[in-house]
Amino acid sequence: MREIGLDEVINQVKRELLTPNPAAKANDPYPLFMIDKIELEIATRISVSADGSIKFSVIGGAEAGVGVSRSEERSHVVRVSLSPVLTREELVAEVLKDEKVRQMVSVDSQHAFVRHDNSLGGEAE
Numbered sequence: 001m002r003e004i005g006l007d008e009v010i011n012q013v014k015r016e017l018l019t020p021n022p023a024a025k026a027n028d029p030y031p032l033f034m035i036d037k038i039e040l041e042i043a044t045r046i047s048v049s050a051d052g053s054i055k056f057s058v059i060g061g062a063e064a065g066v067g068v069s070r071s072e073e074r075s076h077v078v079r080v081s082l083s084p085v086l087t088r089e090e091l092v093a094e095v096l097k098d099e100k101v102r103q104m105v106s107v108d109s110q111h112a113f114v115r116h117d118n119s120l121g122g123e124a125e
Contacts, residue, residue: 003057009042010080034091038082045075 017035043059059075084091096102 005057006042006044006078006080009040009058010082013038013040013082034088036083036088040080040082042078042080043075044078 017038045055045057045059047055047057049055086094096105
């Protein structure tokens, strides 16, 4: 198994968020919620070899190996938060410039958040 670096993990997350996925859109066609921040918690391995070189990699699974080398290895959890460059208000203003999108979001939001039946369960207060 090839080791991957932290930068590869972050770039893959960004690619998945930015690449349109028609199947996902078909399953969830209503853009009612925004992603404010993405938090990744990644198990990493930091190895220091006898020659002083440091290797930083993401722990992804089982490994097997044979060989003789002197190195010290420690595991750490790295927390990375990704946030959009634009603020939520800036993004919403841009998205809602399109009148069709504004109308769809308005109607769907009303249906999602103002319920006239008891489909969310619970008892009346």
